[in-house]
Amino acid sequence: MEQFIFLIAHESYIVRRGLRSIILEHCPTSSIIEVGVHESVGSIIKSGNPDVILGQETFNVDIELCQNKYLINLGDKSSEDCINVFGEKSEILSVLQPILKELTPEKENSKDLSEREKDIVSNIALGLTNQEIAEKLFISSHTVITHRKNIVKKLGIKTVSGLTVYAIFNNLVDPNMVNS
Amino acid sequence: MIFTKDVPMAELVHHNYTVLSVLDRFDIKLGVGNKSIAEVCKEYGLNVSFFLEVINSFLNKDYFPEKQLKTFSIKLIINYLRSTHRLYVDEMVPQIEAKIKTLAATCSEELKDKLVLLQNFFENYRSELQEHISHEDLEIYPYTLKVEEYFLLGKASVEFLERIKANSIVAYSDQHNNLDEKLFDLKNIIIKYLPAPRNSKLCNSILHDLFELEADLKTHDNIENRVLVPKIKSMENELLNWG
Numbered sequence: 001m002e003q004f005i006f007l008i009a010h011e012s013y014i015v016r017r018g019l020r021s022i023i024l025e026h027c028p029t030s031s032i033i034e035v036g037v038h039e040s041v042g043s044i045i046k047s048g049n050p051d052v053i054l055g056q057e058t059f060n061v062d063i064e065l066c067q068n069k070y071l072i073n074l075g076d077k078s079s080e081d082c083i084n085v086f087g088e089k090s091e092i093l094s095v096l097q098p099i100l101k102e103l104t105p106e107k108e109n110s111k112d113l114s115e116r117e118k119d120i121v122s123n124i125a126l127g128l129t130n131q132e133i134a135e136k137l138f139i140s141s142h143t144v145i146t147h148r149k150n151i152v153k154k155l156g157i158k159t160v161s162g163l164t165v166y167a168i169f170n171n172l173v174d175p176n177m178v179n180s
Numbered sequence: 181m182i183f184t185k186d187v188p189m190a191e192l193v194h195h196n197y198t199v200l201s202v203l204d205r206f207d208i209k210l211g212v213g214n215k216s217i218a219e220v221c222k223e224y225g226l227n228v229s230f231f232l233e234v235i236n237s238f239l240n241k242d243y244f245p246e247k248q249l250k251t252f253s254i255k256l257i258i259n260y261l262r263s264t265h266r267l268y269v270d271e272m273v274p275q276i277e278a279k280i281k282t283l284a285a286t287c288s289e290e291l292k293d294k295l296v297l298l299q300n301f302f303e304n305y306r307s308e309l310q311e312h313i314s315h316e317d318l319e320i321y322p323y324t325l326k327v328e329e330y331f332l333l334g335k336a337s338v339e340f341l342e343r344i345k346a347n348s349i350v351a352y353s354d355q356h357n358n359l360d361e362k363l364f365d366l367k368n369i370i371i372k373y374l375p376a377p378r379n380s381k382l383c384n385s386i387l388h389d390l391f392e393l394e395a396d397l398k399t400h401d402n403i404e405n406r407v408l409v410p411k412i413k414s415m416e417n418e419l420l421n422w423g
Contacts, residue, residue, distance in 0.1 A: 156372065159358055162365030165301055169294055169373050 004103055007050035009035040009059045010074050015085050019054060019074075022092060026100055035059075051103065054083065070099050113154060118172050120147045124160060125167035125178055182236050182243065185218035185228050192217065192235065201396070202238050205263040206231065230256055237399060249407040254328035257408055258321050264400050265313045272393050273306055279386045287377050294374065298366075305362045312357060320352055324412050331415040334422065341423045349412040353405060360401075363394050 006023055008016050016034045023030060033048050035041050038059050045053065045065045052070040055061045061071065072095065073082040083095045113121065123133045130148070134141040157163050167173045183192055189212040192199055203210075206226055221228040230252050236243050249257070280302055284295035327344075330336035336344070367390050370383065377383050 156368045157365045158361045159365050161301055161304060161362065162369060165297055165365075165369055166373055168297055169369075169375075175293070175297075 004030045004052065005033065005048060005050040006030055007033045007035065007041075007045060007048060007053045007055075008074075009041050009053065009055040009061065010085070011036060011056060011058070012085075015074065018085075019083075019092075022089065022096065026093075026097070027103075052099065070103075072096075072099070111154060113151065117147055117151050117154070120144060121151060121163055121167050122172040124148075125164040125173045127178070182240070183217065183232060185221075185232060186216050188212075189215055189217050189220045196239055198392070199235060199238060201267065201392075202235060205260065205267060207263075227252065227256055230260070234260065237402075244402055244406065246406050249403065250411055254324050254408070254411065257403065257411075258325060261400065261403065261408070262317065262321065264396070265317060268393070268396075269310065269313060272389065272396070273309065276386060276389045276393070277302060277306060279382060279389070283377060283379055283382050283386065286379055286382075291375060291377055295377070298369070298374070301362075301366060301369075305359070305366065308357070308362070309359055312359060320349075323347075324349065324408065327412050327415050327419070330419055336419045336423060338423075341420060344416050344420060348416055349409050353409045360394070360397065363390065363397070366390060367394070 008019050010016050020032045035044055041059050042062055053061060053066060054072045054074055056074045074085050075082050076084055076086055078084040078087055078091050078095055083092050130141045130144045134144045152158055157166055164178060168175050208224055212220055218228050221231050233245050233248050280299050284299055287295050370387055
């Protein structure tokens with residue numbers, strides 16, 4: 001899991017701690033840098049290289065330093081790039097979450113078929129036996145069977161004809177190549 | 181709710197209208213007035229206890245009275261199973277087939293190929309089901325009736341004993357068919373992978389029918405596997421012992 005670095009620049013210890021706890025709840029592996037003193041913020045940004053900066057207005061964070069970083073203001077109103085520090089958790093999250101989502105890369109959706117599994121489905125649709133598929137793809141027939149079990153679990157389709165229909169529906173195989 | 185013989189038949193239908201298909205199997209016509217289940221059964225010459233066991237199993241998935249069902253004659257059970265077959269072949273399956281045909285006829289151009297594929301899939305299922313049903317109607321059921329006939333007589337002919345040894349009911353019940361898997365797959369494909377057709381109400385109606393067919397087939401299979409087969413098996417053993 002990716003490690004993101006957050007920098008929280010706010011005069012209030014309570015606000016810094018509160019934001020820290022919310023961020024860790026949603027991104028447990030992130031690092032958090034807290035800054036309470038205005039003077040230090042510039043150098044800390046340079047040395048710490050945070051991905052996200054949450055800064056109170058009075059800190060006057062230099063825009064130049066924020067290239068390729070997310071800059072969120074900490075104030076008393078919510079907006080796309082401003083967190084209301086007096087707001088309830090849900091209000092704070094409504095600003096934070098879209099950004100957290102953008103940071104985290106798309107995890108491989110384990111509900112969809114992998115490329116290998118798609119290969120197997122298209123070969124089943126073509127009428128090949130497990131042994132034939134194994135030889136064609138240079139894997140063991142035991143591996144083919146394991147793949148088939150996973151495919152059944154993911155799709156919920158058990159029969160060869162059912163898998164054939166699925167394969168044609170999803171353009172995994174040329175309908176003309178399929179018998180009957 | 182478990183139904184008993186003195187409950188009015190009308191109440192049964194009000195409770196769950198889906199029993200109408202079961203009443204149909206027993207040839208019971210509507211306009212039942214205030215008659216109790218017992219009275220209606222008497223009017224139609226039906227075994228009340230058998231009727232109640234079938235109804236209650238149909239309505240409650242957890243209720244399957246193997247013991248009681250085993251007390252009924254093979255003839256009674258086979259009659260019921262046969263009329264269920266007729267229901268599948270003459271009504272339920274053609275109805276689904278017609279609906280899929282309409283869906284394919286009224287869909288958008290992009291979906292046409294996919295729906296034709298679905299039609300073929302169902303046609304394939306239909307013919308396999310038909311084959312299975314014919315085999316039961318023409319081979320298995322007559323055999324079971326003969327077994328009971330000889331059992332009641334107290335002994336069987338030598339040829340028949342040979343037949344039992346060569347082809348007992350257990351051999352038949354061991355045959356695996358993947359009819360139920362095909363039906364399940366069809367449902368799943370429609371629910372998960374069919375791009376939304378224009379006529380979604382019709383699509384839902386097809387799914388509804390598929391779910392009903394599946395549930396009915398399950399009860400039917402239960403009666404065959406958990407009641408008919410064990411009964412016949414024990415009769416076969418007795419006949420072989422006496423032989």
